[in-house]
Amino acid sequence: MFFAVAQKQFTEPEGEAAEFGRWKVNSLALERQENNGFSLPLDPEFLQTIRQLGRRPSLRAITDNIIRKYGTHFLLSATLGGEESLMIFVDKRKLSRTSEVSEPNGTAVTLEALHQLAASYFIDRESTLHKLHHIQIASTAIKVTETRTGPLGCSNYDNLDSVSSVLVQSPENKIHLQGLQAVLPQYLRARFVQAALSYIGCNEEGQFVCRDNDCWCQCAADYPQCNCPQGDLRAMEASLLQIRDSWNVANQDFEESEEFQTFVRKLPTFYALNTSAIQYFWTTEPGVHQRYKQLELNAQQLLSKARRIVNKLFTLSKRCRTQPRIIMLRERPFSYWLHYILSIMYCSENNHIGSYLEETRSCSCPYEHPPCQGVIPCPVGEGTSCASCSYENRSRCATCNQGFMLSQGACRNEVPDSTDHYIGFETDLQDLELRYLLQKRDKRIGIHGIFVSNDVRLNNWFDPSWRKRMLLTLKSNKYKSNHVHMLLGMSLQICLTKNSTLDPLLSVYINPFGGSHSESWIMPIGQNDYPDWERTKLDFPYDCYNWTLTLGNKWKSFFETVHFYLRSRIRGPSPSGNGTVYYEPLEYLEPGRNLGYMKINSIQVYGYSMHFDPEAIQDLILQLDYPYTQGSQDSALLQLLEIRDRVNRLSPPGAQPLDLFSCLLRHRLKLSTTDVARILAALQTFAAKQPNSMEYETTKLCS
Template sequence: MGQQDLPRADGPPPMLPWPLALLALSACCRWGVASGAGGTAPQQHAAPATPSSSSSSSGRAPLDWLLTDRGPFYRAQEYVDFVERYRQGFTTRYRIYREFARWKVNNLALERKDFFSLPLPLAPEFIRNIRLLGRRPSPQQITDSLIKKYGTHFLLSATLGGEESLTIFVDKRKLSRRAEPAGGAGNSSGVSLETLHQLAASYFIDRESTLRRLHHIQIATAAIKVTETRTGPLGCSNYDNLDSVSSVLVQSPENKVQLQGLQTVLPSYLRERFVAAALSYIACSSAGELVCHRSDCRCQCQPTFPRCNCPEADVQALESSLAQLLRAWESHHSQFEESEEFQALVKRLPGDRFLNRTAISHFWATDLDVQHRYQQLGTSLKLLARKTHRLIRRLFNLSKRCRRQPHFKLPKERSLPYWWSRAQSLLYCSETTVPGTFLEESHSCTCPPDQPSCQGSIPCALGEGPACASCAEDNSTRCGTCNHGYVLTQGFCRPEVADSLEHYLGLETDLQDLELKYLLQKRDSRIEVHSIFISNDMRLGSWFDPSWRKRMLLTLKSNKYKPGLVHVMLALSLQICLTKNSTLEPVMAIYVNPFGGSHSESWFMPVNEGSFPDWERTTVDASAQCQNWTLTLGNKWKTFFETVHVYLRSRIKSLDDSSNETIYYEPLEMADPSKNLGYMKINSLQVFGYSLPFEPDAIRDLILQLDYPYTQGSQDSAMLQLLEIRDRVNRLSPPGKTRFDLFTCLLRHRLKLANNEVARIQSSLRAFNAKLPNAVEQETGKLCS
């Protein structure tokens, strides 16, 4: 690389601004130019697509793919020029150029000061301005006297260079293959490629004559287009006109312009003030003074410029850029929605059934084209998002001292579920030119304001539970068939409900708790269930020695006397009388048999255990010491009963003086009647409740439909009714961790079914119940064998 220093004498004043310094340096013309390509032979540069460049009959079609924006190279000026010429018909480019070597330019005045300790050759005008400032000038005086005249920096060193080139675009189809006549002066109408080669080779030898002939050929034949480009060192005598300073600098990474602050040539007492004034001039544009506090710098505005801290033009430019990015963001989404891949996916979606977002996601997952197109959209949006965030940070930094907040809108992210919903909208809300928005929760469309109705026909939804099993063939918006446990009603699937049980078993009652309590207090005969009293140990109304356990029962014998009724117990009452001064206390154990059978199929009543009620005693006859013992079950603890077993025992009651508690002792066996502790008498034993209608033959016919169904619907209906009977019967089971299976007792003892038949019915009911929606199978304990 050639290099030559500036001459020492009469150098340019170093305090000039660096662009002026460069121009002053270029005017001296005292350095040489080393040609890096002197006498370079002409070079032919073909078009990027060789086949099209060599063939004149192929037309423009093969190079059409080049005419799209495909990266930074395709935005280069040379390529843009080539594309423009190609569109005009030129198919070949010839280019000849030579590049000048780099020149390193140094400021000789500073070198003389540093190495030889000589004073700087400052201009007299510059020295006079410094003296006029005085020792304590204001920032405004420094700005007016120095900065506005001489700038803030001067040139320390720079790298210069350049090139000269000739470019000829050729349309071979318009050139003649005949050789140009000898000594051609441009009078011939035919020009060959050889002529162009010779003219290009002679460009650096005889520039004026070569250009004159090339321009003549360009005008005469319109087969060529000549472009001349020259950039080079400033002030060289072999150039007629000069380009801008930026064109002189060789564009390579290692080259740069090095500047020096003007304060280095000022007296020491002015340097700090000059730096402060220069910073205020640059940062505040002479509208205020730059003030810094703890790394936070701002402009202290002058009264005439109250908004100097707010670069309004820059803020508005950033807001405009953000708005443009937002439009680009929306444009990318619109292009994706209108893309062939997305539209093909929407057309491929089936229309014979309703598709929710999950179903559409499955089709999306199998479409590789739309996934690839969506990835391209994501890549473009990431670039826009990064640029948006960068501009937003700059906007906030610039507008933090503005009086108004910046105005911008963040781009809205659109995830995969959005595009699945968009596909739904295009399927079901596109009856108008502008599609609406589909709402899956309500199965409806929200249409644009200017479109009153955009909703099309929405097919029925297939699925489990209340959804359709299939859509109707004549009307896809309605269900054709329903799932198990649902019935088709007017095109919709409704939960199948058991028919009324009035013909089989009446389980309804209108007795409320307060009414029941009042009737029990009055011992109303309307709620008394008349039963048969049986006991081998005692008789009603007779005194007996209670030293031994007494067994008694009340039974209904419904199968014999009342086959059409089942009975519900609401309360149990005994009237017990004791002799005077008796120390006996009755203790009763109650067992209830719900529908008959042996005593082993009875359950024990947990009196006064947990929340179960206790006996209530009411004195009837004080002289005879008679009391009514009543156990009230009410609606909460009511239960079926066929037989009630009562086991009566007695205990001795005494008072412990130390603890003031009642202590019970079992009576001893006494052979001496004179030592008897008292006698007891049972005047009455009653069961209060009500009877329900019961049709065993109708229930048997219902069970027969499980094995001999007339239609599938009748079998399901019979199953639902039996399930309802089973659940409602077992609901009156006695309290406990596990409820007893009273329905099996009903089948065994009131319908007289065999064990294997009962087991088959229960198994069928469990299997049917498992298929129902929201099915819950209650665990029950075995009571009847």
């Protein structure tokens, strides 16, 4: 009642022939006559219905009389039939050769002739195509392409059973609809829109209401659940169940696939695997990799579909009395399959699969009895992991890595045997006890040394103007070859004549194991938290002091000889009068002036002697070249490494520890420089192979 058919349209582009057969359908319902302004006649029955509604009809009346009968929209414009096109591609260079291109009757083909043939396509299609195909076959000057789309061909007017069968729907030919309120009187339009929304959105069970960007149905008394479309909700819940079933089937198909089963069978079983190892083997198997990609794509599609349904489900059930309870599918990441493969390998005994716990290398089984855990092979790798597993029992180690030892089927850090029978290090005395004994000058910690000096005699006064050299030596190589000695402190008793302005200065050098004076280190007294001299005045007729240096356990070190260098300076008032300045005697001394005398009553070192067995250490070194049994060389190296580290750890503070161990080898074992260098190189190489090894550098002391 609203439609008229427009005329047939043709177009012909330049350079190529193309014609379209379409019938454009336009609605006349909205067109106006210019002369009187009235609408064109609508269907009389439709107009009568509008008059009968009156000016204020109810929504029910509009629904029953208009919407049920005529709908809510009318067709504004559309395209009927189909589309036919003819495209001719022309090579003008070949077309110019008239002898090569001609019609069946011998007439030469020109561009104008091709235009005429293309124009006759919609008049006599068969004859035109016959001629064009002949020209195309006879030469290569043209190429003909014919396209026919749509439900209805241009030459076919049969089977017009309904309008929908001949509507052309495509991006170029869209169907345009218009709400029916556009042809209604102004007073009916708002009520019609409200009735149409209630009819479409509320299924005639309530009134459609919108407020604050939210719309819902205000339910009628007979339909209290009009906002809760139970049928749609049940259908969506059923769809979710189907998706879950499809999800389970997809995962089961992947697990039972030949690619997955083959991959699991090919994994090594003679050592324990972890997820990193499974992932590495996975990348080397293109079959299972490709099969997993298919599962991943299928799972993503199912999950996406499930999310859309769930979102719609909650939107529709927003105003229901009860909310749906949904268990969402949880995406199985790649790591799930890595752990699942480990569970299959190690936790699938007695026909049920548990969960493998990689951190504890154990299984969590669904039932206690029977257990699901099988034999889990030993871990092979670096550090405390095994180098290989035992053939008799795969859960135990057969061999260990460098620096580790096999103990009861497991690898543990290799610990050197005790070195106490080679050399001793420790004392049971605490720092407070040592300080007390030193203050009391207790003979129990005193070590008798031989006093040697060409400049000073004990208990004799001397002129302190020049530097004096003294030493205390133990001569252990001659008298105590089975002992080494630890220095804990020292004390001197120094006296000055009364009213003397001299101030003694002491420099102390320590020779750890003998040798020349050049192989000694100087004590950094009073520097960087190192202990300083403590002076205690004595009740003597002269100006006497006890000088005490307490090293304690923190700063103790080996010693064989202690060198003392005594020099003096002159103490005087500063020019400003509020301080003290010191002058060297040679700079200040006037000729013939006597600054006083000094004497040293006693000098004593304190410490303890430790067991030392040079023959046993020589035997240990001999095993580096001639090991007694398999593994004894490593054991000897480990013990020598322990002795080296403990000896060098007793160095004085500095940027690097002193190489006291070389001094021990050189002077107490009487080894040559070549042998010492060879032993140090062997220890350095062995230490580099140990776990958590660090670069070890020392400062040379003994040549």
